[in-house]
Amino acid sequence: MATIKDIANKLGIAVSTVSKGLNGAPDISEDLRQLVLDTAVEMGYKTKRMRKENHKKLAILIENMDYENINDFGYDLILGFRQMAYRDNWQVDVIHVTDSMQEKEKYNTYMLKHGYTGAFCMGFALQDTWMKQISKTGIPTALLDNYVTLNQHVGYVGTDSYEGIGLAVKKLVKMGHKKIAFLNGSRNSWVSDQRQESYETALKDNKLTLDPALTAFGHYVADSAKYHVPGMLEAGATAILCGNDLIASGVYEVCKDKGLRIPEDISVVGFDDIPLASEIEPGLTTIRQDRLELGKCAYFTLNSLVHHVSISKTMLRPQFIERDSIGKVAK
Amino acid sequence: MATIKDIANKLGIAVSTVSKGLNGAPDISEDLRQLVLDTAVEMGYKTKRMRKENHKKLAILIENMDYENINDFGYDLILGFRQMAYRDNWQVDVIHVTDSMQEKEKYNTYMLKHGYTGAFCMGFALQDTWMKQISKTGIPTALLDNYVTLNQHVGYVGTDSYEGIGLAVKKLVKMGHKKIAFLNGSRNSWVSDQRQESYETALKDNKLTLDPALTAFGHYVADSAKYHVPGMLEAGATAILCGNDLIASGVYEVCKDKGLRIPEDISVVGFDDIPLASEIEPGLTTIRQDRLELGKCAYFTLNSLVHHVSISKTMLRPQFIERDSIGKVAK
Numbered sequence: 001m002a003t004i005k006d007i008a009n010k011l012g013i014a015v016s017t018v019s020k021g022l023n024g025a026p027d028i029s030e031d032l033r034q035l036v037l038d039t040a041v042e043m044g045y046k047t048k049r050m051r052k053e054n055h056k057k058l059a060i061l062i063e064n065m066d067y068e069n070i071n072d073f074g075y076d077l078i079l080g081f082r083q084m085a086y087r088d089n090w091q092v093d094v095i096h097v098t099d100s101m102q103e104k105e106k107y108n109t110y111m112l113k114h115g116y117t118g119a120f121c122m123g124f125a126l127q128d129t130w131m132k133q134i135s136k137t138g139i140p141t142a143l144l145d146n147y148v149t150l151n152q153h154v155g156y157v158g159t160d161s162y163e164g165i166g167l168a169v170k171k172l173v174k175m176g177h178k179k180i181a182f183l184n185g186s187r188n189s190w191v192s193d194q195r196q197e198s199y200e201t202a203l204k205d206n207k208l209t210l211d212p213a214l215t216a217f218g219h220y221v222a223d224s225a226k227y228h229v230p231g232m233l234e235a236g237a238t239a240i241l242c243g244n245d246l247i248a249s250g251v252y253e254v255c256k257d258k259g260l261r262i263p264e265d266i267s268v269v270g271f272d273d274i275p276l277a278s279e280i281e282p283g284l285t286t287i288r289q290d291r292l293e294l295g296k297c298a299y300f301t302l303n304s305l306v307h308h309v310s311i312s313k314t315m316l317r318p319q320f321i322e323r324d325s326i327g328k329v330a331k
Numbered sequence: 332m333a334t335i336k337d338i339a340n341k342l343g344i345a346v347s348t349v350s351k352g353l354n355g356a357p358d359i360s361e362d363l364r365q366l367v368l369d370t371a372v373e374m375g376y377k378t379k380r381m382r383k384e385n386h387k388k389l390a391i392l393i394e395n396m397d398y399e400n401i402n403d404f405g406y407d408l409i410l411g412f413r414q415m416a417y418r419d420n421w422q423v424d425v426i427h428v429t430d431s432m433q434e435k436e437k438y439n440t441y442m443l444k445h446g447y448t449g450a451f452c453m454g455f456a457l458q459d460t461w462m463k464q465i466s467k468t469g470i471p472t473a474l475l476d477n478y479v480t481l482n483q484h485v486g487y488v489g490t491d492s493y494e495g496i497g498l499a500v501k502k503l504v505k506m507g508h509k510k511i512a513f514l515n516g517s518r519n520s521w522v523s524d525q526r527q528e529s530y531e532t533a534l535k536d537n538k539l540t541l542d543p544a545l546t547a548f549g550h551y552v553a554d555s556a557k558y559h560v561p562g563m564l565e566a567g568a569t570a571i572l573c574g575n576d577l578i579a580s581g582v583y584e585v586c587k588d589k590g591l592r593i594p595e596d597i598s599v600v601g602f603d604d605i606p607l608a609s610e611i612e613p614g615l616t617t618i619r620q621d622r623l624e625l626g627k628c629a630y631f632t633l634n635s636l637v638h639h640v641s642i643s644k645t646m647l648r649p650q651f652i653e654r655d656s657i658g659k660v661a662k
Contacts, residue, residue, distance in 0.1 A: 293640045309624045315644035
């Protein structure tokens with residue numbers, strides 16, 4: 001393992017300066033501190049505190065995702081991850097990541113400073129500063145729904161969107177639907193792009209043509225529906241696939257306001273199967289992601305990366321859960 | 332069968348320490364216990380308890396692949412799988428599968444009759460009778476290098492061919508090569524198709540045109556080379572990528588017979604990094620698959636499927652191992 005002296009030699013500065021950089025002393029410049037930390041990461045240096053600590057530490061870094069309530073998408077993911085990590089005696093910290101955190105500090109620096117051996121990142125957007133840095137990081141990192149090429153230290157975990165959306169479209173076509181709309185989640189998201197592609201592929205597989213009026217990106221929240229659903233209905237949609245269950249719950253509201261019955265007048269399909277899906281009326285047909293298992297797979301992937309086993313992808317199959325929100329197309 | 336003394340000798344530790352490791356005594360470290368167990372598996376040791384117990388059983392079904400010698404492609408795969416399965420107390424049988432077995436009995440019937448809870452299948456060809464049956468099976472099945480859609484009970488394990496072949500082609504192009512040939516393995520193989528696609532994608536990415544005279548399917552054996560390499564050389568190949576290291580060793584022979592020097596006159600790249608790759612002269616540059624870890628991932632996938640967690644894909648990143656068989660293009 002590298003020593004403080006190695007870092008000092010490499011940078012051509014005094015040992016005392018390196019020590020200041022590592023310990024966050026106020027009397028060196030921010031740029032120099034950053035350089036010391038970056039070099040320390042690169043050389044595999046660990047502070048005394050890091051070596052002394054009883055607990056090896058992993059971080060769950062979350063952005064753009066709710067996780068505190070059992071109804072939230074992230075809840076089971078964190079639970080599954082924690083359950084597995086606990087067995088191997090890891091301490092797991094859950095950290096809500098903001099834009100300003102990402103601006104203030106580099107990903108590697110943040111991880112090193114807080115003594116994290118690796119991270120499971122959930123909900124990151126494509127244009128995030130840390131996502132760009134993660135594509136080149138040497139720190140073991142598992143990404144939910146994000147994929148990075150050619151980096152031995154980073155792995156992807158997710159659910160197969162192609163199979164999920166394929167199953168839903170096939171079922172709707174069988175029920176006579178031809179105008180199947182897709183109200184996607186947010187732009188600038190790797191997984192939204194995947195689902196868009198999956199939707200377009202599924203239409204082609206079922207010999208339906210893509211109508212731009214029947215598809216839109218919104219956000220992964222219920223409110224999205226009111227901006228996009230009226231246009232889709234005008235364009236003749238008889239079924240609406242949604243980027244997640246929250247969006248679907250918003251579609252319910254808009255349709256009810258317009259006096260449309262589900263599924264008699266319009267069919268609705270969600271994605272995820274959060275508890276809400278079986279609680280709303282009528283029960284929401286949806287594409288289930290097993291989030292507890294995804295969390296466990298994320299741990300397996302991250303733990304493998306920590307042990308220099310370069311898993312690039314772990315993918316779960318979705319399940320098509322049929323409830324009461326889809327029916328034969330209205331004549 | 333190996334004895335406790337054999338294990339002690341191999342590890343250079345006391346018989347009493349081996350015994351502690353095998354029996355889970357608390358006064359040895361977890362790492363040492365694991366090492367003892369892994370070595371016991373590798374040497375085929377069975378404790379008295381294991382010999383007495385009625386074991387839950389998993390099958391490793393192998394076709395078209397050597398595995399008995401440490402130099403064989405399948406050896407480490409089986410070892411990795413066994414090491415993991417042992418910890419969960421599974422009995423693992425390795426079965427060499429033939430065409431006539433597949434004709435005589437259905438896959439499900441075979442598994443049921445022999446009391447296997449699940450199988451890890453290696454080396455199956457696309458047209459195999461059992462492959463067709465596996466696409467619809469309800470029995471937990473992990474496939475090496477084969478992918479089945481929409482079956483919750485079947486998962487894929489493999490190495491990312493795109494990244495591997497991409498790295499090799501990029502490196503060769505950097506060395507000035509423009510006529511890069513690809514001598515693939517057998518037809519009717521999912522993974523051969525993947526590698527062919529990867530090769531064609533990599534050419535496109537590097538703005539090279541595909542010359543049909545520079546690519547051929549052969550078989551995953553050394554002998555393949557003599558049928559295809561002469562034509563590739565005539566067509567002007569300055570580098571030959573191979574479907575595996577055995578094929579590459581055959582390419583060495585053909586080139587040497589023709590008086591061509593490697594790498595001065597022709598560059599050669601293998602796939603897999605079996606021990607042979609570092610033993611032949613000059614050392615073979617190759618795309619490494621971590622077979623021990625692939626075996627462990629196969630176990631993880633199969634064990635998940637057994638517990639109704641539907642993993643569809645576990646993919647490892649390859650590593651580009653540069654030795655002495657590639658060089659700048661001859662002027």
